[in-house]
Amino acid sequence: MKQKLMAFLVLTTMITTPLLAQTTPASGLTKIGYTNVDYILGKLPESKVMQNQLEVTKAQLDKAIGETYKEAQEKYEAYQKNGASMTDVIRADKEKELQNLQNRIQEMQTNAQNSLQTKQQQLLEPILTKVNNAIQEVGKENGFLYILNMDAGANTTPIILFAASEENNATNLILRKLGVDPDKVEAAAPAATTPAKPATTAPATTPAATPKKK
Numbered sequence: 001m002k003q004k005l006m007a008f009l010v011l012t013t014m015i016t017t018p019l020l021a022q023t024t025p026a027s028g029l030t031k032i033g034y035t036n037v038d039y040i041l042g043k044l045p046e047s048k049v050m051q052n053q054l055e056v057t058k059a060q061l062d063k064a065i066g067e068t069y070k071e072a073q074e075k076y077e078a079y080q081k082n083g084a085s086m087t088d089v090i091r092a093d094k095e096k097e098l099q100n101l102q103n104r105i106q107e108m109q110t111n112a113q114n115s116l117q118t119k120q121q122q123l124l125e126p127i128l129t130k131v132n133n134a135i136q137e138v139g140k141e142n143g144f145l146y147i148l149n150m151d152a153g154a155n156t157t158p159i160i161l162f163a164a165s166e167e168n169n170a171t172n173l174i175l176r177k178l179g180v181d182p183d184k185v186e187a188a189a190p191a192a193t194t195p196a197k198p199a200t201t202a203p204a205t206t207p208a209a210t211p212k213k214k
Helices: 007-015 037-043 045-085 088-141 171-177
Strands: 032-035 146-149
Touching: 032 037, 032 088, 037 045, 037 088, 037 171, 045 088, 088 146, 088 171
Parallel strands: 032 146
Antiparallel strands: none
C-alpha cells in the first residue's frame, strides 16, 4: 500500500478535539505539546506483530496468484505449440480459457490488495486507540492544552517546522505511558523531520506476464 500506515487518517478522526478540558495556566501561557504518531507506532511491539501478520497474509495471497499464473502460463505455452493444428472450434475454446484465466489473475490481484488493506485496518484500529488513549492521559497529566501531531502526512509539509527546545516534546512521555522505554529506542525525532514508521506491505505482486491470445 502506497499510503502510510493510515495513522493520520484514523487518528485525525480520533483526536481532532484537543484537550479543551484543560484550563489555561494561571500564568496565561498556553502549554502546547507535540509528538509524532508514526514514530510512536514504529516503536510499539504491537506494530511489529501486525507487520508480521500482514506479511504472512501477503505471502499466502501471492502463492495463490502464483499458482494460477503458472497454470495460465503452461496452458498458453501449450496453445502456442499446438495452436496451428487445432480446429477453429478448439482454438476458440482454448483462447477463451486463456482469457478467463487472465481475468481471474487480475481479479485475484485486486481482491488480494483489498484483503490486505482491510486486514491492515482491522489490526491497526486497536493500536491507534491505545496510542490515542495514551496521548489523552499524557495531555491531562502534564497540563497540555493541545498535543499536536507534527507529521502532516505523506508528501506534505510537517505541521511543526521549528521548536526552540524539546521541553514540550511529549513523545517520550507517550512512549512510557505505552510501556515502551524511550531510552532503549532512538531519541524522539525533532519537529522538522519525519521519523521512521512501521513498514507497510505492498499489494500482491503482478506476475511477470499474463497469457495473451496468439
